[in-house]
Amino acid sequence: MAKRPVAVVILAAGQGTRMKSAQPKVLHPVAGRAMLGHVLDAAAVLKPARVIIVTGKGQDAVAAAAQPAKIAIQHPARGTGHAVMAALPALKGFRGDVVVLFGDTPLLTTALIQNLLAARRGKDDPAAVIVGFRPVDPAAYGRLIVDGKGKLQKIVEFKNASEEERAVRLCNAGLVAFDSERLPALLKKLSDKNAQGEFLLTDTVEHANAKGWTCRVVEADPVEVMGINTRAELSVAEAAMQQRLRxxxxxxxxxxxxxxxxxxxxxxxxxxxxxxxxxxxxxxxxxxxxxxxxxxxxxxxxxxxxxxxxxxxxxxxxxxxxxxxxxxxxxxxxxxxxxxxxxxxxxxxxxxxxxxxxxxxxxxxxxxxxxxxxxxxxxxxxxxxxxxxxxxxxxxxxxxxxxxxxxxxxxxxxxxxxxxxxLGRGRQEDKPGKAAAFRKAKVATRKKK
Missing domain, CATH: 2.160.10.10 (Hexapeptide repeat proteins)
Structure with missing residues (x-):
């Protein structure tokens, strides 16, 4: 497909309660740059037509750090799908590719976003392309279920996955590229009737397949898609960034x-x-x-x-x-x-x-x-x-x-x-013999004691 305009939506509404900080999570620095700043830098190379930051109510510091990006407010916070819904008014009239990123992934690279867009613009014109990764320990990550032709069939949350699905090593990183013209229809189908009580962006894959639209996966290095939720994870990201810079x-x-x-x-x-x-x-x-x-x-x-x-x-x-x-x-x-x-x-x-x-x-x-x-x-x-x-x-x-x-x-x-x-100092004055006399007097005084 021909090159098309790009809009970038960065989800940055999280309070970061596990950081135990008065500062919003995405503003914590890695290599001297706020995490959100790293994501903005990676996206800026693409020269996006629109950049939209989704923040929570009262997060003025995040909005200030993101200027001149457009700001969308998600209130209350009801999941990743709900966050992208909050960005829809700022996408009005836009036609092209919409890339959804996270503000707490400071190790994200422009190359990964470019690969994501290339897959979205592939010959089979997928409605959505998800970034996947293969961590050493898949733990409780959602699993990406792909068929024999490389098409993404569904994303299964760990707690809902069967033993066979849990054995899959390909996990969901959360980053997505959508066709802007099909995105509103996919978001409209989302429901909060789930265990989390939230509108989940991952459910768009199921709805796209139900409409006969293709979904694909782009794999990333686990380090690139590392999300930061704690101070310990922040230190891991810092170490990885320092190694990259060195x-x-x-x-x-x-x-x-x-x-x-x-x-x-x-x-x-x-x-x-x-x-x-x-x-x-x-x-x-x-x-x-x-x-x-x-x-x-x-x-x-x-x-x-x-x-x-x-x-x-x-x-x-x-x-x-x-x-x-x-x-x-x-x-x-x-x-x-x-x-x-x-x-x-x-x-x-x-x-x-x-x-x-x-x-x-x-x-x-x-x-x-x-x-x-x-x-x-x-x-x-x-x-x-x-x-x-x-x-x-x-x-x-x-x-x-x-x-x-x-x-x-x-x-x-x-x-x-x-x-x-x-010369800006006091005049030196020498008094011959005075040092010897001083010592003699001191010795005599001590003998009397």
Missing amino acids: LAAMAGGVTMTAPETVYLRKDTQFGRDVVIEPFVVFGPKVSVGDNVVIRSHSHIEGASIAEGATVGPFARLRPGAKLAANAHVGNFVEIKNASIEAGAKVNHLTYIGDARVGAKANIGAGTITCNYDGYDKHHTDIGAGAFIGSNSALVAPVKIGDGAIVAAGSVITRNVPADALS
Whole structure:
């Protein structure tokens, strides 16, 4: 069949009571992205004509996270079929394929949705195509009963299945693609006269077959269709997503010496020939250029790192950190909302916040930009080629000129001209013999005691 428009309906009305959380279940993050966001991302590649999120009454946070998708309210919640019924008004006038997804399946891939659509558009024009999977333990999943020609005859809930049906390994994942023109008729036939007292989307298969319409199955990797209902399951999904992201990064030219210890986000971007040592954590919005080395135990979020830069070990890059080509940020250094320009070095025990460090400048150990006065943040500007001695405090707002030197231990409160030497510390005074006299007096005092 020719390519047709696609509408995506994502069911996200579940309260997630087993998560024991005030936050709606589908907004819990995996790899730094809400579960619902992962599903939206997978569907967005298809460029759907309509995206409809079915939420429960009062779930404003879900609606906000789903913008600009259309929102349909299911109230009260009376099953998956009832949820799709709630989406029908938003589908008015649409002709094409309707894909029903779940907002708590963060490992869903675009490829699976494409396979689902391809089957829906097959030569026999099925009214519905169901996603099935073969778990290691089928447990209490519904079983997909398929005939010898590959046609789906029915979906049997475990508790209603015969011993022969329970022996079937192909289970129902719940994801479905429908022909939009036949969907309303199938939904109209649903009834809540069952043990659950709900309108079940799975019953559409039985009604389609009764009308002489074909139904098909597309098989998926069990990991892709994993639904999340508990915190324990959330951790399993996180582990699976991390493995997926690590493999993708390594396939793209990143070396990880201990990949199982590296934590990535969905939006982490890498160039080629990047080396990541063990126990590195990436927060959101991080981009890493070619030939970057990130050493152990570094934490990076909201930062951009240009080609050839070195970070860590034990470095922290906070939002707004920008490292230019060949910049060095070393151990126990924190960078926040600051640019470290090409070839500059900030190598030891230093805090640089709300600042610019010019090209090839050198920042000594223990330097602090004093950017906060208790009310407002202020900027520090360090010129190209400047040298800041160890244990210096630069009290913002302040500017250190190009090529200037700040002596170790200085507190700088005024601008330093280019190529100047600045000393902002108390005068050293030596008193010969005083140390020996001090010790002699102390010894004499102790003897009297």
